[in-house]
Amino acid sequence: MLFSKVAHHLDYDLVGDDLELNSMNELALALPFELTFAVGKKYSTSLSSSNSNAFLISSDLVEHLPKNASYIICDNVSLSMAQATKLFAPKLIDFQSPHAEIGDESYIDTMARIENGAKIGSNVTVMAGAYIGSNVTIKNNTIIYPNVTIYRDCVVGANCIIHSGTIIGADGFGFSHTATGEHIKIYQNGNVVIEDDVEIGANCAIDRAVFNSTLIKKGSKLDNFIHIAHNCEIGEHSIFVAQTGIGGSTKLGRNCVVSGQSAFSDHLDIAPFSTFTARSGVTKSIKESGGTYSGYPLMEHREWRRLQGKIAKLN
Amino acid sequence: MLFSKVAHHLDYDLVGDDLELNSMNELALALPFELTFAVGKKYSTSLSSSNSNAFLISSDLVEHLPKNASYIICDNVSLSMAQATKLFAPKLIDFQSPHAEIGDESYIDTMARIENGAKIGSNVTVMAGAYIGSNVTIKNNTIIYPNVTIYRDCVVGANCIIHSGTIIGADGFGFSHTATGEHIKIYQNGNVVIEDDVEIGANCAIDRAVFNSTLIKKGSKLDNFIHIAHNCEIGEHSIFVAQTGIGGSTKLGRNCVVSGQSAFSDHLDIAPFSTFTARSGVTKSIKESGGTYSGYPLMEHREWRRLQGKIAKLN
Amino acid sequence: MLFSKVAHHLDYDLVGDDLELNSMNELALALPFELTFAVGKKYSTSLSSSNSNAFLISSDLVEHLPKNASYIICDNVSLSMAQATKLFAPKLIDFQSPHAEIGDESYIDTMARIENGAKIGSNVTVMAGAYIGSNVTIKNNTIIYPNVTIYRDCVVGANCIIHSGTIIGADGFGFSHTATGEHIKIYQNGNVVIEDDVEIGANCAIDRAVFNSTLIKKGSKLDNFIHIAHNCEIGEHSIFVAQTGIGGSTKLGRNCVVSGQSAFSDHLDIAPFSTFTARSGVTKSIKESGGTYSGYPLMEHREWRRLQGKIAKLN
Numbered sequence: 001m002l003f004s005k006v007a008h009h010l011d012y013d014l015v016g017d018d019l020e021l022n023s024m025n026e027l028a029l030a031l032p033f034e035l036t037f038a039v040g041k042k043y044s045t046s047l048s049s050s051n052s053n054a055f056l057i058s059s060d061l062v063e064h065l066p067k068n069a070s071y072i073i074c075d076n077v078s079l080s081m082a083q084a085t086k087l088f089a090p091k092l093i094d095f096q097s098p099h100a101e102i103g104d105e106s107y108i109d110t111m112a113r114i115e116n117g118a119k120i121g122s123n124v125t126v127m128a129g130a131y132i133g134s135n136v137t138i139k140n141n142t143i144i145y146p147n148v149t150i151y152r153d154c155v156v157g158a159n160c161i162i163h164s165g166t167i168i169g170a171d172g173f174g175f176s177h178t179a180t181g182e183h184i185k186i187y188q189n190g191n192v193v194i195e196d197d198v199e200i201g202a203n204c205a206i207d208r209a210v211f212n213s214t215l216i217k218k219g220s221k222l223d224n225f226i227h228i229a230h231n232c233e234i235g236e237h238s239i240f241v242a243q244t245g246i247g248g249s250t251k252l253g254r255n256c257v258v259s260g261q262s263a264f265s266d267h268l269d270i271a272p273f274s275t276f277t278a279r280s281g282v283t284k285s286i287k288e289s290g291g292t293y294s295g296y297p298l299m300e301h302r303e304w305r306r307l308q309g310k311i312a313k314l315n
Numbered sequence: 316m317l318f319s320k321v322a323h324h325l326d327y328d329l330v331g332d333d334l335e336l337n338s339m340n341e342l343a344l345a346l347p348f349e350l351t352f353a354v355g356k357k358y359s360t361s362l363s364s365s366n367s368n369a370f371l372i373s374s375d376l377v378e379h380l381p382k383n384a385s386y387i388i389c390d391n392v393s394l395s396m397a398q399a400t401k402l403f404a405p406k407l408i409d410f411q412s413p414h415a416e417i418g419d420e421s422y423i424d425t426m427a428r429i430e431n432g433a434k435i436g437s438n439v440t441v442m443a444g445a446y447i448g449s450n451v452t453i454k455n456n457t458i459i460y461p462n463v464t465i466y467r468d469c470v471v472g473a474n475c476i477i478h479s480g481t482i483i484g485a486d487g488f489g490f491s492h493t494a495t496g497e498h499i500k501i502y503q504n505g506n507v508v509i510e511d512d513v514e515i516g517a518n519c520a521i522d523r524a525v526f527n528s529t530l531i532k533k534g535s536k537l538d539n540f541i542h543i544a545h546n547c548e549i550g551e552h553s554i555f556v557a558q559t560g561i562g563g564s565t566k567l568g569r570n571c572v573v574s575g576q577s578a579f580s581d582h583l584d585i586a587p588f589s590t591f592t593a594r595s596g597v598t599k600s601i602k603e604s605g606g607t608y609s610g611y612p613l614m615e616h617r618e619w620r621r622l623q624g625k626i627a628k629l630n
Numbered sequence: 631m632l633f634s635k636v637a638h639h640l641d642y643d644l645v646g647d648d649l650e651l652n653s654m655n656e657l658a659l660a661l662p663f664e665l666t667f668a669v670g671k672k673y674s675t676s677l678s679s680s681n682s683n684a685f686l687i688s689s690d691l692v693e694h695l696p697k698n699a700s701y702i703i704c705d706n707v708s709l710s711m712a713q714a715t716k717l718f719a720p721k722l723i724d725f726q727s728p729h730a731e732i733g734d735e736s737y738i739d740t741m742a743r744i745e746n747g748a749k750i751g752s753n754v755t756v757m758a759g760a761y762i763g764s765n766v767t768i769k770n771n772t773i774i775y776p777n778v779t780i781y782r783d784c785v786v787g788a789n790c791i792i793h794s795g796t797i798i799g800a801d802g803f804g805f806s807h808t809a810t811g812e813h814i815k816i817y818q819n820g821n822v823v824i825e826d827d828v829e830i831g832a833n834c835a836i837d838r839a840v841f842n843s844t845l846i847k848k849g850s851k852l853d854n855f856i857h858i859a860h861n862c863e864i865g866e867h868s869i870f871v872a873q874t875g876i877g878g879s880t881k882l883g884r885n886c887v888v889s890g891q892s893a894f895s896d897h898l899d900i901a902p903f904s905t906f907t908a909r910s911g912v913t914k915s916i917k918e919s920g921g922t923y924s925g926y927p928l929m930e931h932r933e934w935r936r937l938q939g940k941i942a943k944l945n
Contacts, residue, residue: 113424129444147462151479165480167479183552183554185514205539205540207516207517243558261576265593297627299627307629307630311629
């Protein structure tokens with residue numbers, strides 16, 4: 001995608017050399033030829049040290065651009081970014097890819113749809129009604145139960161079990177907003193990567209990343225109705241009990257245990273070996289590992305128990 | 316459906332002329348030849364001014380009937396109403412309708428089921444495992460991801476995106492109850508109407524109306540696991556974050572923002588531009604627009620924050 | 631399955647006669663030739679009176695075994711039990727069973743998968759995208775909406791309605807844990823039994839039992855997004871409003887009413903005719919029938935209302 005074509009789509013002028021862009025990415029991770037974006041003085045330092053050479057920025061950031069950068073000055077960077085993501089969105093189905101590769105001893109029901117470009121390992125089971133999108137990878141010995149949906153470009157590790165009704169790789173929930181209150185879709189061009197030995201219960205939803213990957217690490221176990229938003233990272237051997245939701249970009253360390261109907265805000269960092277009792281509402285990062293927490297607002301479990309006693313005495 | 320046939324099914328006598336009934340409807344909306352119902356003196360005024368001419372009523376309401384009405388006096392109007400809805404329920408699948416119409420440039424996977432009578436616009440994508448029920452309308456440019464289910468008679472607007480696992484038009488949750496504790500189904504004979512530019516995440520459920528339509532207005536965006544009950548009306552450009560539920564017949568104005576795991580009781584009226592933080596529990600209507608609310612019981616957000624501080628100090 | 635083969639798989643020695651085992655079961659219910667397990671002195675009495683003759687036990691329980699028992703002494707009984715369940719897990723699909731039997735007047739969409747051994751009664755509707763697993767029974771007049779999944783060996787009664795996206799019989803969420811924090815699957819070898827006249831909304835999940843059956847009794851009605859964990863027992867004519875979850879092995883008596891977003895811990899016993907208002911969090915058994923409860927921690931509804939008033943006054 002030529003940067004000049006992006007500029008034309010956004011109806012702005014491109015400043016600097018035209019570039020052949022590969023993709024989009026967030027500022028901290030963008031490589032050369034990955035279009036990125038920044039708005040406001042607080043990004044001046046990370047902007048000046050960015051590895052990218054293609055930017056959508058607010059006018060006050062021009063002086064902080066790295067040398068030889070090409071850029072577009074936008075009135076509303078967030079909105080222009082959203083509009084640009086559409087240009088980088090892959091097709092829903094990649095008919096041009098070669099036929100799917102299916103490993104030895106795998107069983108694929110004739111009522112499952114396997115799109116082109118999929119790579120399915122050996123001894124994999126894909127049951128009726130499952131959908132395996134374009135260029136999806138499924139590694140050895142994994143079981144995909146009926147009516148599972150895996151969107152294009154996602155990766156499921158070896159020895160995984162994905163129960164029926166679970167959706168892997170639907171779009172993360174991301175929009176920019178116009179002055180008149182419409183919501184403009186930020187196309188979610190990343191994917192989901194599920195490592196080995198993960199089991200996911202019935203009717204879960206693991207959203208694809210806006211850029212890069214939503215990641216479920218090795219050995220984690222999810223009960224039914226778990227919502228994992230875009231760009232989350234779930235540590236090894238974590239446990240999520242039913243009807244729990246994790247907000248976008250939140251990262252949990254290994255061996256966290258999250259009880260039922262809990263929820264996490266977005267952009268949190270949770271220390272490993274943290275335990276959360278039922279209906280915890282987590283809105284702040286946790287730095288120290290090994291704690292047990294409860295309540296909303298969240299507090300240490302012992303404190304929460306004591307507080308409930310105090311509250312009961314009000315009556 | 317002859318009114319006399321309804322009377323026979325309910326095992327009651329019909330008073331007045333026999334009528335050919337078209338459907339059923341609630342008292343306030345019923346037109347002539349739409350069977351409606353009322354129980355108790357508080358409905359005497361709306362009964363006397365009803366446009367309908369066919370009623371199921373409690374005996375104390377006979378004197379308030381409009382002139383020339385036909386009616387049945389029921390011991391338990393709610394129960395008789397439920398039993399009557401069954402007679403008006405359409406078949407699960409309408410085999411008699413003509414073959415579905417598919418617009419230009421649309422892609423329908425051969426593993427999707429499109430029932431007769433469906434009307435699909437141009438440039439629509441219907442992926443594998445999707446179910447498009449009898450007489451469903453899907454307008455131009457809309458994307459139906461794999462394993463979406465759209466029940467009969469529902470309407471999806473243009474430029475919509477419906478993610479996998481979402482169910483549009485399943486029966487609303489409505490029952491009448493017998494004296495011995497059984498629950499008698501109120502057949503849900505309405506539909507769902509989704510306007511243009513709506514995006515619905517993975518594994519949502521938007522229930523069909525008992526009569527008339529459940530309505531999602533233009534530009535609204537729903538995250539994953541959103542539950543919208545029968546006869547709700549969601550205003551334009553609303554935002555619902557994951558795992559939120561809206562009770563039956565509740566109406567939200569435009570540009571409401573509802574954060575994750577929130578819930579609304581049924582039969583509420585919520586002013587436009589209202590914002591609800593995570594896990595709000597809304598049990599009363601809101602008249603003034605533009606407020607921000609939290610907690611269960613619900614209160615203004617600032618008040619809730621202050622209260623949480625006070626509660627923490629109890630410990 | 632020979633007990634000696636189990637011992638070999640667990641890498642332990644078998645003490646006593648080799649036996650041909652039929653299955654596994656919990657201690658209180660195990661019959662002869664059903665492998666069972668116990669750990670810790672508190673099980674000494676139930677162990678000595680067990681009807682089984684095949685045990686995985688901790689070393690301190692040897693003296694409490696019934697006469698002539700065969701057994702394996704395990705360092706970590708829970709872990710060995712989990713490893714043993716894998717040996718008793720049936721295949722995902724039973725290709726050897728005879729073709730499904732379909733009763734008179736039933737409609738099975740050609741896009742539904744009916745596995746071998748299924749028994750479908752008369753006047754049943756199975757719509758497109760539904761999956762009916764091996765040896766599933768569906769009784770007369772039941773409606774299975776599109777994209778429903780019923781795992782192998784489950785039973786659905788007569789006159790039931792199962793809405794789209796609902797998953798019946800996915801694995802319960804059960805794991806044993808290693809010293810280094812991995813989770814070892816306890817294979818869920820039981821099933822789900824749904825009695826007559828049950829309606830289940832869209833996108834629900836009713837998990838199969840680890841041993842024996844998860845049971846939904848006659849006439850119960852479930853709204854959307856209901857989570858019923860393994861080995862639950864739901865009494866007759868119960869009502870569950872949307873987004874409610876019930877923890878493993880919890881039993882509710884008849885005619886309970888559970889409002890939206892409520893949750894129950896596991897292993898509870900709830901008296902019949904109990905009512906729970908929205909978002910109840912139930913962590914203790916309830917012995918007296920007919921009460922109304924609210925809150926988390928749970929209390930009587932009247933008490934909860936009074937307490938909310940007191941809390942509001944803190945502000």
